Amino acid sequence: VTPGAIVFMIASWSLVLGLTAWSFGRILRDGRASDGEKTAPEEADPADRR
Amino acid sequence: MRAHDGSREAWGTRIGLILAMAGNAVGLGNFLRFPVQAADNGGGSFMVTYFVALLLLGLPLMWIEWGIGRNGGRFRKGHMPGMFAAIWRHPAAKYTGVIGLVIPLVVMIYYTYIESWTLAFTWFSLTGDYWGRATQPEMVAYLRSFQGIGDPAARVHAPWTPYAFFAVTLAINIWIVSKGISAGIERLARIGMPILFLFATILAVVVCLLPAGPDGSTAADGLNFIYAPDLSRIGQPGVWLASAGQIFFTLSVGMGSLQAYASYLTTKDDIALNGVATAATNETAEVVLGGSIAIPAAVVFFGVGGAMAVAQSGAFNLGFATMPVVFQQLPSGQLLGALWFSLLFFAGITSSVAMLTPIIAFFREEFGFRREAVSLAAGIVTALFGLMHIAWLEHGFLDEWDYWAGTFGLVVLAFLETIIFVWIFEPENAWRSIHQGADIRIPRVFKFVMTFVTPAYLLVILLWWGWQDALPILRMERVAPGDEPYVLLSRLVIVFFAVVFTLLVRAAWRRNAYDDRAGFVEALPAATPAKEVNL
Numbered sequence: 001v002t003p004g005a006i007v008f009m010i011a012s013w014s015l016v017l018g019l020t021a022w023s024f025g026r027i028l029r030d031g032r033a034s035d036g037e038k039t040a041p042e043e044a045d046p047a048d049r050r
Numbered sequence: 051m052r053a054h055d056g057s058r059e060a061w062g063t064r065i066g067l068i069l070a071m072a073g074n075a076v077g078l079g080n081f082l083r084f085p086v087q088a089a090d091n092g093g094g095s096f097m098v099t100y101f102v103a104l105l106l107l108g109l110p111l112m113w114i115e116w117g118i119g120r121n122g123g124r125f126r127k128g129h130m131p132g133m134f135a136a137i138w139r140h141p142a143a144k145y146t147g148v149i150g151l152v153i154p155l156v157v158m159i160y161y162t163y164i165e166s167w168t169l170a171f172t173w174f175s176l177t178g179d180y181w182g183r184a185t186q187p188e189m190v191a192y193l194r195s196f197q198g199i200g201d202p203a204a205r206v207h208a209p210w211t212p213y214a215f216f217a218v219t220l221a222i223n224i225w226i227v228s229k230g231i232s233a234g235i236e237r238l239a240r241i242g243m244p245i246l247f248l249f250a251t252i253l254a255v256v257v258c259l260l261p262a263g264p265d266g267s268t269a270a271d272g273l274n275f276i277y278a279p280d281l282s283r284i285g286q287p288g289v290w291l292a293s294a295g296q297i298f299f300t301l302s303v304g305m306g307s308l309q310a311y312a313s314y315l316t317t318k319d320d321i322a323l324n325g326v327a328t329a330a331t332n333e334t335a336e337v338v339l340g341g342s343i344a345i346p347a348a349v350v351f352f353g354v355g356g357a358m359a360v361a362q363s364g365a366f367n368l369g370f371a372t373m374p375v376v377f378q379q380l381p382s383g384q385l386l387g388a389l390w391f392s393l394l395f396f397a398g399i400t401s402s403v404a405m406l407t408p409i410i411a412f413f414r415e416e417f418g419f420r421r422e423a424v425s426l427a428a429g430i431v432t433a434l435f436g437l438m439h440i441a442w443l444e445h446g447f448l449d450e451w452d453y454w455a456g457t458f459g460l461v462v463l464a465f466l467e468t469i470i471f472v473w474i475f476e477p478e479n480a481w482r483s484i485h486q487g488a489d490i491r492i493p494r495v496f497k498f499v500m501t502f503v504t505p506a507y508l509l510v511i512l513l514w515w516g517w518q519d520a521l522p523i524l525r526m527e528r529v530a531p532g533d534e535p536y537v538l539l540s541r542l543v544i545v546f547f548a549v550v551f552t553l554l555v556r557a558a559w560r561r562n563a564y565d566d567r568a569g570f571v572e573a574l575p576a577a578t579p580a581k582e583v584n585l
Contacts, residue, residue, distance in 0.1 A: 001270045005277040008094040016333040023327035030489045
């Protein structure tokens with residue numbers, strides 16, 4: 001295996017596995033949080049423009 | 051997860067929703083198409099452009115489709131005509147959405163047929179039916195025999211075999227869909243997705259531990275074959291388009307099914323983080339697992355040159371002809387073969403049930419039919435038109451549908467929905483909509499990407515593919531002599547579906563007395579006073 005291939009493989013795998021671990025970590029953490037921590041209820045509903 | 055009111059279904063759990071969404075995205079392409087594309091397009095060059103496409107095309111489209119779906123759900127619309135009409139108050143909106151009913155139905159029909167091959171080969175592996183066919187040409191002949199094409203005298207399968215496996219596959223699909231969102235689709239995802247990842251991991255480990263093949267090649271050489279950086283190709287437009295196409299197909303965007311799933315969410319449910327989690331799960335299945343099985347195994351047994359020839363002969367040859375040859379040379383090969391094909395079956399079925407969801411939602415929401423009745427009717431339609439694919443496979447009937455609905459149509463729908471959600475709804479409203487109930491704040495640069503880069507990227511793909519493929523295909527330049535009537539009939543069926551759905555949409559709007567300019571009445575949560583609905 002060439003060093004370049006190893007670099008690309010490690011980089012690719014790290015990116016997708018890191019993104020998966022981060023997103024599921026957030027979901028599990030937020031699963032224990034209350035609805036009050038949601039970011040947007042105070043924002044305007046786009047439907048209100050109508 | 052919450053239902054909008056007492057009459058609409060809801061997802062049971064957030065993890066179940068993500069697994070169902072990821073199941074929709076993870077399909078045969080993750081394990082067959084991705085490694086072939088990577089190897090064909092410069093390895094490292096492909097991976098660079100692939101991740102650029104994920105950021106500029108894949109993730110934005112995920113958020114756009116989740117946003118369109120959830121917004122449609124506020125008005126109890128789980129289908130594209132309703133979702134477009136909920137955003138764009140124009141009589142043309144509902145008819146523009148017809149494409150979002152035609153595509154999932156058309157793709158569902160031929161995809162179920164291909165899915166039935168994986169079920170059949172799971173059975174053939176368990177029973178050792180193809181054992182003894184130790185070369186790829188012999189396996190290609192075996193596959194053609196099963197499909198009922200080629201010389202009838204050379205066939206080893208009874209003529210009814212593909213029909214039987216198609217019937218069983220379709221029955222499983224319909225049974226799952228008829229059970230509903232939570233009890234059917236979500237339960238399938240909660241069972242099927244862990245099994246899929248388990249089987250894929252087992253196979254990837256087995257392949258990585260294979261001893262060197264006849265010419266001394268190892269699985270590491272296979273990974274090298276995929277990932278070796280040929281950066282000289284990074285300037286080629288073809289590599290950029292190939293990677294964008296792969297991102298497009300692998301995430302199942304432009305299909306109408308992600309939107310249908312998202313319509314069962316409320317504005318208090320997150321879609322920003324869920325969208326990332328869904329894409330990430332799919333990418334793990336594709337990059338980490340999909341790239342570690344078929345091509346490395348082919349390299350071990352056939353060498354880099356042989357694997358390259360296999361890759362260039364197409365993804366299906368890799369999956370159905372090459373892998374069975376590999377399994378026959380391994381200890382416990384029958385079991386490993388069954389694992390491989392059942393892995394593909396699970397990847398397929400979690401996608402095909404998703405394709406039926408917008409169709410069922412349309413008939414339930416607009417005509418008041420029961421889910422079981424619509425599921426059964428969809429099953430009958432799929433069976434009737436699926437028979438055409440089985441009977442006329444060798445005449446290019448399936449290829450025609452795969453191009454117009456499963457390739458070109460997806461980009462058309464994705465482009466239309468991006469324009470409607472971002473430009474007609476207006477970028478600020480789209481951005482706010484995606485962030486309602488969000489657990490994360492998406493970096494603001496993505497607002498610019500969604501507004502300008504993603505539609506431009508889609509337009510380039512559309513124009514390029516239109517010029518390169520659509521025109522020659524439309525003119526039947528690549529059709530084998532004698533197959534023209536089948537290809538023409540294939541197209542006419544798609545047009546027939548489009549006409550029927552257009553008339554049905556028109557009938558639905560009249561039946562329910564919808565006013566295109568006034569919009570829909572928002573569905574209120576059963577226990578929530580009206581004054582609290584507008585956030």
